[in-house]
């Protein structure tokens with residue numbers, strides 16, 4: 001019998017005023033009910049590429065709203081559930097006419113219109129074929145087209161135009177991620193009264209890499225419109241500061257950057273800081289008490305043929321997640337007889353992602369070919385060696401999988417944080433299970449009790465998997481207790497609280513500086529254009 005974690009006293013924890021009214025569990029699973037006519041003047045406005053819900057047209061022509069995929073939505077949706085007068089500005093997931101603003105489960109949603117050409121150039125192009133691979137250490141070659149940049153700029157302008165009027169006077173606008181790097185400055189031009197935060201969910205590359213793409217200075221200047229910039233890991237923060245110091249030549253003190261003002265505004269102090277993101281740990285952990293979810297976990301093992309061990313991978317189907325590395329290691333362990341497919345089964349959940357981007361299409365083909373080969377060679381009759389799932393699951397189903405898994409593999413060669421690692425830990429109050437975690441995922445900076453691995457080293461990965469499968473119960477419990485301590489204490493609410501606290505402070509200083517200079521009548525510094533003319537770097541694959 002394995003130990004269970006003792007019940008923890010519910011501690012009062014500091015909560016930022018914007019997050020003060022918990023509206024727990026108002027949302028239904030997956031499907032959301034929309035009402036038109038939101039209220040204007042929101043105290044907190046989130047701006048992200050995607051709304052937390054996607055529109056889906058039903059056979060009878062009606063629109064249904066379902067939770068949109070990805071880590072950003074998973075994290076921010078649970079934060080926004082605790083906010084009164086919150087708004088979210090983003091794309092509803094389908095090109096063309098945007099729906100009118102509407103309310104869903106107590107939050108006002110403001111859809112941004114993107115045309116098919118924007119989807120191809122701004123989203124699939126500059127965001128996901130230029131910046132995404134570049135920020136993930138060029139795991140695949142970034143591509144740059146000048147037309148993509150034009151579209152990136154105009155789409156960012158549209159997000160800024162949608163966000164600026166909906167914030168209350170002196171309110172807070174929180175911009176998210178690499179698709180919207182120009183938005184903070186574009187908002188500041190329209191709304192100098194608001195506090196602007198920016199959070200980068202993905203890694204920030206070294207200055208040598210960041211210096212390569214055309215328009216890098218525009219991206220830096222765009223981001224520096226914020227009062228506070230947040231990053232996942234200390235190395236990301238330091239890389240960003242180095243990038244600002246080098247190409248822009250701005251004065252930097254520690255991680256505080258002195259930025260020339262816009263128009264009549266004086267120089268501003270902008271802070272860069274590390275805020276490792278987390279999950280709604282208590283909510284995930286609470287699901288494990290649900291008898292129906294426990295039953296699903298038991299049924300899952302039974303449906304797989306009652307193997308001794310279940311090994312699980314859960315990822316968006318993305319080349320940064322290391323699915324290929326994992327399958328290679330798994331295939332070799334089966335080939336050399338180190339794993340018996342009658343005793344041990346792997347589940348690989350690979351959520352559909354960016355399917356129109358070439359590198360993602362190639363990855364899907366490769367992964368599915370490899371899974372087919374492994375199953376063809378090793379699967380016992382009537383059951384898989386690798387159970388491959390290329391679709392979405394609801395939260396309850398995901399929790400059942402985590403509860404059933406003896407080992408979870410997170411083998412990303414580069415990942416901002418990786419919420420799957422934290423979700424697994426939060427799903428194991430029974431202290432059973434082993435997390436194998438890439439040292440290149442942000443999650444590896446915090447709980448050191450995981451089996452850390454370099455996924456590029458296939459032999460090391462194979463050894464780590466075997467070690468995890470053979471780990472004695474007491475060792476599992478000790479490691480899981482330590483991991484849980486970290487994940488349960490540092491949840492997404494405390495992450496948001498920390499960020500907003502720092503933003504409030506940074507914003508207050510910026511406003512005070514504006515007032516001082518206006519009262520002195522100082523000469524404003526010349527504003528710099530956001531879109532600089534610059535020849536493409538010769539080392540960058542430019543078209």
Ligand code: ADQ
Nearest residue numbers: 070071072074201277315351391392393415416417418419
């Ligand atoms: P992602 O790369 O999208 O986001 P990741 O941290 O891997 O995020 O989290 C993925 C989320 O999607 C998890 O909550 C997971 O449970 C969920 N998910 C995955 N497959 C699913 C499926 N089939 N059905 C339902 N849910 C599924 C980016 C960065 C990360 C960073 C997050 C948050 O790339 O490094 O951790 O943002 O900042």
